[in-house]
Amino acid sequence: MESEAKYAVVGLVVVLLTLAVIAAILWLSDDGLSKDADEYVVYFEKQSLSGLQVDGWVTMRGIKVGSVESVAISKDNIEQLEVILSLDATTPVKTDSKAVIRRNLLTGLAWVDLTESTQEAQLLKTIDRKSPLGLPIIPEGQTELEAIADSIPRLIEEIGQVAQRANTFLSEDNRESVTNTLKNIEAFSNTLAKNDKAITELVSNLSEMSVELSKLSKSWTTVGNSAENDLNKVTAEVELTLKDLRDAINRVDDEVVVIAKALRNTADVFAAEATTISKSIDEAARSIARVADQFEDPKGAIFGPNRNTLGPGESRLR
CATH class of the missing domain: 2.40.30 (Elongation Factor Tu (Ef-tu); domain 3)
Structure with a gap:
């Protein structure tokens, strides 16, 4: 009885393991994808x-x-x-x-x-x-390797072009020119070596000249600043003078306007007085004329005018 129970347990374990293996195979075959x-x-x-x-x-x-x-x-x-x-x-x-x-x-x-x-x-x-x-x-x-492989032919072609240019540059004529250039450079270097002391003195003189130029520049800067300040002062004074002149001109204009107005008023008064005087003179002249007429006819002055005498504005009937 006990052995049969053991066989049952073993069989159950085998069945469970078999199911687990089948599930694993199915899961692996699915590759974990949905x-x-x-x-x-x-x-x-x-x-x-x-x-x-x-x-x-x-x-x-x-x-x-x-x-x-x-x-x-x-x-x-x-x-x-x-x-x-x-x-x-x-x-x-x-x-x-x-x-x-x-x-x-x-x-x-x-x-x-x-x-x-x-x-x-x-x-x-x-x-x-x-x-x-x-x-x-x-x-x-x-892929990256294929890209590199595709670029190799172009690289080889470019290297060939560079080599061709190098051969052209190193031709017989160019080699001679390069040799002459190197010789000239060497001669120039030797000349510089021989005149090393003179070059040193020249550099020293240039340094001193630079210092003097710096001082001169500072002096000119000071002079320029002073001149600028003086010019600013003169400009300010000129502006002040012009302002005073403008004020004076404005005041003169105001006085001229007042004088002109007074002259116009005086002229108007004189004109009115002249008109009055003219009227007075006219009336006086008429009075004198009437008196003169009376002196020409004393009888009329005493007894009055004759009936046949026409009055002012009268005329005889025909």
């Missing part, structure tokens, strides 16, 4: 797929985002290798994303890496860029 996945296709033409296997990793910025579903030669173009990728639905594959092959140098195993994605680009699955399989196409990119 059940929602998007498929993309890459057509590799320049890069070798050596070491790339089905279920191999697909990474983006060092993080696993999917796996390789299949690897095959394209039916439409045998120069291209068709690789179908299964990526997590949340993977931000953009229109500027590129696919490159990375390799582990120790194991030789390869995987697909998605590079060059930017935040501003649109999601690839939102645009109409489909393959004959109906899947979005991720363009093939270029």
